[in-house]
Amino acid sequence: MIYTCTLNPSIDYIMHVDGFEAGELNRAERTFYYPGGKGINVSRVMGRLGVETKALGFLGGFTGAFVKEALEAENVSHDFIDTKQNTRVNVKLKSQGESEINGPGPEISEILQETLLTQIRSMDENDTLVLAGSVPSSLPSDFYVTVVGICAENRTKVVADTSGKALEQLIGLPLFLLKPNHHELGELFDVTIDSKELAAEYGKKLLDKGVEHVIVSMGGEGAVYVGKESVRYANVPKGVLKNSVGAGDSVVSGFLSALHHGKPEEEAFRYGVASGSATAFQDDLCQQEDVEKLLPEIKLTTIK
Structure with a gap:
């Protein structure tokens, strides 16, 4: 089973306002409500790509309750721990630009933390756990380190998509997949990553530190895959950017889904890039038909 873990989920409330003016009454033309959080995004996209997960x-x-109902409507399995506190709401305002206001998360007690760790201890070598998003301030800053330690003991594969201190702490631990963007990769090594060659060079350093697969996303400049057998660059197709939220999560989803369906690593990388691009061109997360339509536009080249 593939599990996703979202420590601080949300409702993402998307508001489209034509000509937003600060300090004035503004009326939204369109609004959308989605279950939010990076791990939840991974579960939603993987479900659309034909792979069952548990959030x-x-x-x-x-x-x-809204988040659970929305996931159930998409047939996404879940086993969330009840905090007895309202899950946060994040507002995404789309007008001339894109602005975000994220609500505060709940206080996670030691009892709730231990309940989650107990769930993780039940996983084994046949399972994969996707750790996506930041660690909330109410949890120990090294919470992901604790989780990866448990998974290492049980030989559970770990996929990590996080940033900052949480990402830095994971370097050197056994990870199946790590997906930093080029800024996050540069911060890890105190360098500026401004080319696919540098992304590949420093991606290889992560392999030396125990990561099995690395995907470095570079926004509109494409993405780089570093594995034990190959180092590849993928372009991104042309399209109108509508949604920056969830594109990176969709890359992870596409890659894992393709591997689950028996595709080789390079094809899984191509599928991941197509999935991320498909989400970027939608108001919500991508559907399988969106991904399949973009696949022919994704070309891989070898980086030496």
Whole structure:
């Protein structure tokens, strides 16, 4: 089973406002409500790509109930821990630019933390756990380190898509897949990553530190895959950027889904890039037909 873990889920409330003016009454032309959080995004996209997952993490209150109902409507399995506190709401304002206001997360007690760790201890070598997103301030800053330690003991594969201190702490631990963007990769090594060659060079350093697969996303400049057998660059197709939220999560989803369906690593990388691009061109996360339509536009080249 593939599990996703979202420590601080949300409802993402998307508001489209034509000509937003600060300090004035503004009316939204269109609004959308989605279950939010990087791990939840991975579960939603993988479900659309034909792979069953189970979403884990912390939810509560009437907002948490909405997230559960939305996932159930998409047939996404879940086993969230009830915090008895309302899950946060994040507002995404789309007008001349894109602005975000993220609500505060809940306080996660030691009892709730231990309940999640107990769930993770039940996983084995046949399972994969996707750790996606930041570690909330109410949890120990090294919480992901604890989780990866448990998974290492049980030989559970770990996929990590996080940033900052949480990412830095994971370097040197056994990871199946790590997906930093080029800024995050540069911060790890105190360098500027401004080319696919540099992305490949420093991606290889992550392999030396125990990571099995590395995907470095570079926004509109494409992406780089570093594995034990090959180093590849993928372009991104042309399209109108509508949605920056969830594109990186979709790369992870596409890659894992293709591997699950028996595709080789390079084809899985291509599928991941197509999935991320498909989400970037939608108001919500991608559907399988969106991904399949873009696949022919994704070309791989070898980086030496």
